[in-house]
Structure formats: C-alpha cells, structure tokens
Amino acid sequence: MTTQQKKINAAQLVIKKIKPGMSLGLGTGSTANEFIHILGKDRDLVKSLKFTSSSNQTIETARIYSIKCLELDEFDYLDITIDGADEIDKNGDMIKGGGGALLREKMLANISKEYFIIIDESKSVKTLGNFPLPIEIIPFSPKSTISQIDKVFKKHQMVLQIEIRVDSTGSNFITDGGNFIIDCYCKKIFQSKEINAEIEKIPSVITTGLFLNMSSSVIIGYDQYATEFKFDR
Ligand code: 5RP
Secondary structure, three states: OOHHHHHHHHHHHHHHHOOOOOEEEEOOOHHHHHHHHHHOOOHHHHHHOEEEEOOHHHHHHHHOOOOOEEOHHHOOOEEEEEEOOOEEOOOOOEEOOOOOOHHHHHHHHHOEEEEEEEEEHHHEOOOOOOOOEEEEEOOOOHHHHHHHHHHHHHHOOOOOEEEEOEOOOOOEOOOOOOOEEEEEEOOOOOOHHHHHHHHHOOOOEEEEOEEOOOOOEEEEEOOOOEEEEEOOO
16 A cells, blocks of 8 residues: 555545534645545535645645635634644654744644644654654755754754755755745754744744644544544643
8 A cells, every 4th residue: 555545545544534514724744635635626625725835846736626725814813724643742742844834834724613633654653763864944044044953953962954945956955935044953952832933933934844732633644544643732
C-alpha cells in the first residue's frame, strides 16, 4: 500500500467532521490536498461551506473544484481547520512548515475551534526533531538572526546545523508572506516549550514550526484504515 493511500484514508475519515454551513481552514501539503480532492467532489457540501487557505498553493488546488478561498480577515473564527504535519508526538505537539506555509497555517489554527491533523503513519514520532525544524524569519540580515537562534539552542546544550532554505534554482526560498525560512537540524527536541518561547522572543523571528498544544486531534492513516486520537485542550 502506498503512502498516498494512507493519506487518503486519513482524509476520508476527517471528512466526516465537516457539517453543512461550517467555516473551514485549508492547510497546505500533499495530505491536506488529498482532503481537498475528496471534499471537492461533494458539490452540495462544498456549496454550503466558507473557506480560507493557508497558502497560495492550496488556493490553486481548491480552484480545481471551484472552491473559492476568502481572505482570513473575513472570519472572526473558523469552525474547523484541516492540516497535515511533518511530525507529531503523543501529546499532539508538532513540527510543521516543511512546505513553508507555517505562518499562515498557525494563523488559521489560532482562530479555529477545532484543529484536525491528518497524517500517514510515518509522521507519528516519539520525540520531535528528526524532521528539521523550520523557522520563518525576516529577510533582513539573516546571519544575525541565525546566530541568535544558535545561541538559544546552545543554551539548551544543542549543537546543530542551521541552513537557510533554498528553492530548486538555488535561490533563497521565499514564503507567501515574503520571508525566509531557516531549517534547524535538531535531531531531538526535549525542551520544546522553553526553546520555542526563547526563539520567538528574537525580534527578527516571525514564528517557528513548533505547533505546541494546538491540535484537537490527529487522524492517522494506515494501509487499510485510519484512526483518530483526541487531545485534551
Ligand atoms: C506545510 C506543512 C505541511 O502540513 C507539512 O509539510 C506536511 O506536508 P505533507 O502532507 O505533504 O507531508 O506544514 O507548511
């Protein structure tokens, strides 16, 4: 069975959470796209919903099904946001931002009554950190920002490689918001709460890919089925 089928299994289960009339946040990535591909075929349900998106890439996927994404400003809150993750642990804490949409994903999650994460089983981990932690920073003087971030890690006895993300042409990757991403090769992050708070205090850091205490539940797709695990929030 392919990884794609596992993502589809997770997306098929989460679709049951969507009720007519809801406002919906759309996440970014291949798993979030599988959700859009399934939802897009239910024309009656789609017509009754209001959408906003976490990235330009997702806006394009939604457009295939004539799903119009409104500006986030149009919403005081979202009923549900459906998104993927790069890693998630047993508490529902996550690393996100592999696709570079972490800032808008966090903005959607922050105003969502329920935040459902859909993943294939490979994303479920014991300890966060094997996936490089993305951090969105302003493009001005990135070396200075990196050095301040490095100091935070060193304070927590972590010596690691930090790289500015580049695109397929070798140029610095630019987010939808016009910022840079740096990727931090942590291997294991034990003090995620403290590290996150200290990094987010650096003025040139916009946000980190640590999504702590945010997910309502995770739906894990396996070969033949998917299972939901709920978190107390
Ligand atoms: C994008 C993200 C994605 O949710 C994450 O990268 C997972 O993507 P995929 O479902 O393609 O593995 O955080 O910024």
